[in-house]
Amino acid sequence: MDFHIDTLPNFPHATVEQCIQETGDVFLTLRLLNDTAACPDCGQASGELHQSRPVLIRDLSIFGQATYLKIPRRQFYCRSCQRYFTELLPYVDKGRQYTRRYEEYIYQQVQLTTIEQVSRIEGLTYDRVEGIFNHQYK
Ligand SMILES: [Zn+2]
Known part of the structure; x- marks a missing residue:
């Protein structure tokens, strides 16, 4: 599939790294461009990435095919709160698929x-x- 998008207007700080079409489904691998995330408790930005693992998030279909975004779910460490937090994404509600x-x-x-x-x-x-x-x- 010929499909070129570098930026997604609805997904700030994200770019499409890879687009795969597989058994009638479309998988878009997103790369997050922001190096820091705000701690949900104190609001301070942290750049201390602790871990990152990809999650599959269903998005609107492209050309009638079920579409999934592979998004890195990242965990940062907040020094002020001395705890890890999961980055919140503006386009996915917390804990939703x-x-x-x-x-x-x-x-x-x-x-x-x-x-x-x-x-x-x-x-x-x-x-x-x-x-x-x-x-x-x-
Ligand atoms: Zn904090």
């Missing part, structure tokens, strides 16, 4: 159709669609 815009999209689709239909189109289980809907309906 989907981007915010994907969850918003699912929420809208459920309102327009039914959970069953969205589940079938998106290839998600009923429970997952319902989970997204309930997460958005706050």
Whole structure:
């Protein structure tokens, strides 16, 4: 697939490092460009990266194919608080496996159709669609 994007307007400080198409799914590997992250407790920026492991986050489909972002989930050390914290990303709610815009999209689709239909189109289980809907309906 010929697919070139260097910057994603909706994903600040991130660039697409790799794009793979595999068994009908699209995987975009993101590289984060910021070297520091703000501690959620004291707000101080830390550049002491402790560990990083990739997580798969479902995003809006590209060309009708299920799309996943491979994003490094990074842990930094805050000297003031003397503890590790996980970097918060503005486009993924804490602990979620989907981007915010994907969850918003699912929420809208459920309102327009039914959970069953969205589940079938998106290839998600009923429970997952319902989970997204309930997460958005706050
Ligand atoms: Zn702190």
